[in-house]
Each structure stands twice: as structure tokens, then as C-alpha cells.
Amino acid sequence: MRAFDKVTAARSADRLTASDFIQALFGDSFFELHGDRCYADDKAVKAGIATIGNMPVTVIGLDKGKNTKERLEKNFGSAHPEGYRKALRLMKQAEKFRRPVLCFVDTSGAFCGIGAEERGQGQAIAENLMEMMTLKTPVLSIVIGEGGSGGALALAVANEVWMLENAVYSVISAEGCASILWKDPAKTADAAQCLRLTANDLFTMDVIERIIREPRSVESPLFDSLRNLIANTFEKYLAMSDEELLNNRYERFRKYGRTTKVFTFDEDESETEQK
Template identity: 70%
Template sequence: MANSNTNPVNTNTAYEKVLAARDSNKLTAVDYIKYMFGDSFIELHGDRRFSDDKAIVAGLAMLYETPVTIIGIEKGRNTKERMERNFGQAHPEGYRKALRLMKQAEKFRRPVLCLVDTSGAFPGIGAEERGQGQAIAENLMEMMTLKTPVLTILIGEGGSGGALALAVADEVWMLENAVYSVISPEGCASILWKDSAKAPQAAAALKMTAQDLFGFGMIERIIRQPKADDQSMFESLKLLIMRTFEKNLALTDEELTEQRYARFRKIGTIDSELIP
């Protein structure tokens, strides 16, 4: 359903951005897929090992004349959907489905678009039993050398390893009200200050807004928050995505994977200048 008519959340402070990123009225991954790719999307299911994780929505679609693989973390748009989607918290089988489809994309040298919106990988008994850590680790390793272009857009929350598992990409973009962090501000505040009510201070300290991250070179682009009825916004987003894929499709496998390695290799290099 259209989500554009609610009052916009105030986004002056870091914590207000966090709340905006979690706003249940904002567009989710399936909305982006619908507005950018319409009827061309064919959903593909399952990790071929255990089950189909509905927190991850994935498939093929046409970006103009180019087939692309799309992998999104889906939170759900109403209570029923949110239950089905496990509130966008993926299990290991979700990350393994994502990796299966990335390897499939590599086989056909088809670009991969990841849409990330998660508070984190699911922390639960089944997830641990089935190797949540191993699933994420494998994605990080395999994505680094995936021989096809990968672009990740954070469209809401980017929660820690569960977000990073779909964000080892050639470029990472964020919506203006998206956040990306190693830990939730509530978790950080309760561990450090034994008081989750201090989440606003933690949010500021963690430097987790799109503007913070762009400021120190962690992401390549900030995208204006689109509204459901703003088709021209989706058209320009599509065009930006296509240009980025075209640029990276022109590279050799070696150039592409070297560029991706270098992108991450420089982060936190000691005495580098990427610090705010």
C-alpha cells in the first residue's frame, strides 16, 4: 500500500534518524522492487539446504534491457507480513539463499542489487544451531570475489553483521534517513551505560547516519527518500543503478574484484585520512 501520506518523522538528530529508519510506514524492499521493476520481477525461493527464509526476498528482474538479480531484506508492511517476514531478521538459510543467488548471478555475469533493511541477523536457538556466524562469514568471503557487479542500497536499518552480509559490494548507497551501525543504539547504551534510555546519546556517538558515513567515506552516495507516488524519483534511481552497473560491467573480473577489495581494504587503515 502507499505509505506516503503519514507525517514525516523529524530527523534533526541521530536518534531521530534511527526512528525514521525504523518507521513502519516507510517503504520496504518489496515496495522498491514493485516501483522500480514492476511486473518483470520473478521471485526465486530457497537455499537448497534447509528452507526458504521469508525475511529475504530475492529473484530476477529487468533493469531496462538488462536482467539483474535482486536480493532484499523484507520487514513486512503490516502485522501479518511482519510475522511472516520475522521482522526482517534473517536466519542462516536466508543468507545462504542470498549467496546461492549471487553465485547464480556470477555464472551469468548478471549484476546483483541488494536492498538492506534489518535490525540484525536473528538471534535465536535455531539460527545458532544452523550456523548464523558461519553463514554470514561465508557471504563476506564469497562476495568479496564475486565476479559480477554488486551494488547495495540501505533503505532503512543497517544492523551489524546481518546487514553487512549483503553489503560487501562495489558501492554502498544509503537513503537519507537510513542508518548503519555495528550495534543498535539501545544495545550500545545498555551495555556501556546500563541504561537503554540513553540510546539517543549512543546513536550520536556511534556516527551511524547516512550523513556521518558519507562524511568519512564509508558510502558512495546518499539517496533522497522516495515516496510511493513519486515515480520520477524511482526512474532516476533506476538510472543511477544502471549507470553504476554499466561502469562495473565494463571491467574485467580482476579489475572488478581488485576494486572491491581495495574499497574495504582501506577502511580503518591506520593513520588514513578517512576519519571525520
């Protein structure tokens, strides 16, 4: 699949949502919590406490919804500032009990409406980035669909970031990139290729740690192996001291950009690689 084919797959209406992943992995053990204690409860962010085996975990997901009614209620997965503040409230609660945090990322980006800006959208995202970097409990983020811009990164400052094989993760949408660089929507597929936003590209560049096979339904046996993988990962990080845990997270982000390769397109639009 070309990069833009994966963009299309990541946006598919038939794709499993954060709610599906939570149901498949945790079932009735998930207890949802609501509200940011400041303004409102943002339904685009589904959050609560669950268990994996005997291990309690905090679970937070950017949820697009399954049908038109749900998508409107959840703002198509584009969270308001109260959604990010709810997420941070639960993460700080998890830190208090050293409960691991699991985040599911699926958003085209944070909501950019006037009301969201007036209520401090930029500040809410910035606070999440700052607080997650120093959170003294293990954090794992999984990009299950779209991982768009700061709205995705606000739940992805983690010890590890994983992606489903057809998910995408980028600073900007392919359409936005084509508009800025070429002012031509016909260049959208080329922009997707240039952005290196697929799971394979990002794994090669050490931006993510693992690529996960795509479960097609909540009954998929892949969820059993994913559940075990999550539990083993959390056990590894829970064995670390606070200092080791934070150093691990810090070094993960410090290594970004350590590459000798620059990918461009030449005039006939064939892919080239420069040192």
C-alpha cells in the same frame, strides 16, 4: 535531524520496504526465486531476477513486511541462515552469467534464536562475506532503512554501498551501545550520536559512496532517476575486467578507518573532536 531521530525514521512502520522498492523499480519484470536448497525458504529475504531496460539483474532484499501478518512471516526482516544461503545461491548463479547483483538492506540484524544458531547462522553470514568479496560480477547494495550489524553486512560486501538519507548503518543498535557503554537506556540518543550511523556521517567517512533522496511512495518520480542511476553504475562496473572489479571491491574495504578524526563526548555531553 539528530542521529536518533534518523534511527526512529529508519524504523518507521510507514517506511517503504524492500518489496516496495522492487515493485517500483522493476514492476512485472521481477521473477521471485525461493529456497536455499538445504533447509527452507526464508521469507525475510526476497530474491529473484529482474531487468533494468535490457539488462538482467539479480535482486535480493531484506524485507520487513508492511503489516503485522507480513512482519511475523518475514520475522521483522531478521533473516535466518537459510535466508543468507538463499541470497548466496542467487549471487553465485548471477556470477555464472555475469549478471549484476542489487541488494536492498533493511534489518535490525540477523535472527539470533536458538534454531538459527543450531543451523549455522554465524557460518552462513561468514560465507556470504567471504564469497561476496570474490564474486566476479558487479554488486551494489542500498541501505533503505536499518543496516544492523553482521546481518546487514552479509548483503553489503559490494563495489558500492548507497544509503537513503534517513537510513542508518551500524555495528550495533543505539540501545545496545548505550547498554554496553553506560548501562543506561537514557543514553540511547547519545549513543546514536557517537556511533556515527547516519548517511551523512558515513558518507563523510567514505564508508558509503552515495546518499539517495527518500521516495515517499512507490509512485514517486525519484524511482525513475534511481533506476537510471543503478543502470549506469552497473554498466560502469560491467566494463571492467574481473581483476579490476575485484580490486575495486577490495580497495573499497581496505580504506576503512583511514581517518585522522576521533569523535567523543566530554563530561558535559557536548560534542568534541580530537585529532
